[in-house]
Amino acid sequence: MSQLYELSEVEQQNGKNGKPCWLIIKGNVYDVTKFLAEHPGGGDVLLEYGGKDATKAFKQAGHSSDAEKELKNYKIGEINSAAPIQVQPTSITAAKVTENTISGDPEPAKKSSSGFCCC
Template sequence: MPTLTKLYTIQEASQHNTRDDCWIVVNNKVYDVTSYLEEHPGGDDVVLASTAKDATDDFEDAGHSKSARELLETFCIGELDTSAPAIPEQEVSSQKQYAEKVMNLTKVYWAVPVAVVGISVVVGILYMRRK
């Protein structure tokens, strides 16, 4: 009888992003690598930086050996549910709102240095005229 594979969404996997509870997604499989963090040759920070997203590119770019790939398989807890949307609509709208806020801040804060430079130029011109 075939075993049933547990399906996880990227949102579920992304909630496990600490040293005490660390999951990564590589090649549409979900791995609980919490117990391996301290043993990881590249350090636990490298693995933690790959949580909350699809870490396939990070894993492949690191050039892992065949034995590392076999070791990773021992931590497999399920597969990624690819039928679920990668980013829920609510998150997309909040990202758009965040981007708009950043753009508004940059519009406000560029004015301050420009005003300082402008005032400095005017003061410099007035000072040179007085001499």
Template sequence: MPTLTKLYSMEEASQHNTTDDCWVVIDGKVYDVSSYLDEHPGGDDVFLRTTGKDATDEFEDAGHSKSARELMEKFCIGELDELPPAIPELEIVSKKQGLPQKVLNFTKQYWVIPVGVVGVSAILGFLYLKKK
């Protein structure tokens, strides 16, 4: 019978960020390293700096041994759920309905200002050129 793998979000993993409750994400897997913090040769601050983000690069840069990689498997509690968040549905307006009433009101109210600025500028420009 296959083992079911628990999926965690990065947000959920980032909430476990204390010395008593510390999770890290490496290569798409989530590890609860709370019980290992005191034993880690690099200290607990190494783990605490990497909570809330993917720590794969930091793990690889440290050059961990094969035995360290085997040891970390006992701390694996699941995998990172890498599915993007759901996109909210958009309201579709058909061409027959036209623009919503709020948009129509907005466009009717604010066309006067740009037209007024252009009109005043044209009149002032005409008067300026007439004086020369």
């Protein structure tokens, strides 16, 4: 079984201040620290995604099948998919959900009549 990592663990390994550079690609965690100097696109490209999910960027770069095979050499584990993912609200209104005390159902917060509009 592969080593499982929490997202917070990977975020700390961002390649800054002497830390290793870990990336997430397709749910797998890779330590690309030793590959920074060898990366054909330059190490800065990898550092940009240090501690983050680089799946989209990896796909968009159009890597060859050889590059995908090479990537396996740097795999150190997988993201713990059983852990709940914290999703940030996309608006102020979405963040202000209150509970209806009578039925227990979520109810959107009422808009303020102060004249302030955020949209």
